[in-house]
């Protein structure tokens with residue numbers, strides 16, 4: 001659907017060369033809501049602007065629906081761009097035009113007749129829930145309403161792709177949620193593929209099925225959202241994940257712990273169905289161990305539960321390891337933490353853990 005192949009982009013400014021993109025490869029499939037996240041200056045805007053050719057790559061290729069944009073004549077490019085709508089952080093509405101006229105702009109440019117324009121704009125106003133604002137001007141609207149108008153304008157020419165450039169960054173959390181819900185509806189109802197750039201992991205968590213993490217012009221990690229959130233590989237990805245999922249033990253809990261050398265510490269990670277199984281209960285009943293839950297957190301991503309649990313298991317080592325082995329058979333990812341000091345704390349780059357073959361230890 002959208003393919004970026006080895007994209008490089010260099011800007012020259014005041015005798016300086018800025019490498020905004022350094023060999024980016026990205027593949028967005030039809031129906032994806034693909035999120036690209038990164039800190040300021042990572043190259044996100046430059047990347048998204050490549051897709052509708054607002055920027056051209058210094059090197060590399062952009063393919064949209066299998067066709068390379070650099071092979072197109074200007075007329076073909078104009079036609080290809082019709083398939084791509086875009087929304088912006090600051091909405092980019094024309095202040096001197098009404099809501100109705102703003103939404104109609106792409107259709108007027110396509111020289112559609114007035115009746116067709118009226119039908120389409122009326123339909124879109126209904127879809128975004130602003131039928132009563134048709135004659136209002138942008139300055140009379142809230143930020144969320146302005147973004148709804150921006151979305152309707154982007155959808156006017158029936159695109160198959162919607163690009164979102166920090167579309168919710170200027171909005172409060174509640175309005176952000178309603179705009180993200182609207183984007184999800186657009187994806188599901190109109191089968192529009194969505195590419196979002198953002199610096200907020202909550203946006204990715206709420207609606208994306210895939211994510212790429214950018215840093216200094218490169219994609220440092222990418223994949224299914226559930227996979228990346230559940231098992232981040234790069235420290236930058238991990239710090240983004242930690243903005244929405246708490247996998248660390250709060251200081252208030254750490255302060256109350258009384259390390260006495262008894263028992264062992266384990267960090268458990270659950271994904272999906274096994275999150276609802278009463279495994280701690282089974283553990284106590286099946287094995288001769290006692291269990292102290294030090295920390296628990298559940299998050300929902302892509303309608304799937306992702307859980308983190310830190311347990312102190314006490315008993316004889318052989319029973320503890322049998323219990324740990326049992327957890328492994330329940331589809332729970334389990335790691336032994338060396339001691340209380342190595343409990344993951346907020347700000348740690350990576351949990352310091354000791355891997356163990358529980359099967360061997362349990363014998």
Ligand SMILES: Nc1ncnc2c1ncn2[C@@H]1O[C@H](COP(=O)(O)OP(=O)(O)OP(=O)(O)O)[C@@H](O)[C@H]1O
Pocket residue numbers: 011012013018019020038039040041042043044045046047199
């Ligand atoms: N037109 C331009 N001329 C010169 N340098 C540019 C231009 N556009 C972007 N850059 C530089 O390229 C790098 C990447 O910028 P880009 O805007 O793509 O990052 P970003 O991740 O979108 O950041 P932000 O979230 O702050 O917008 C930055 O160093 C930026 O200064």
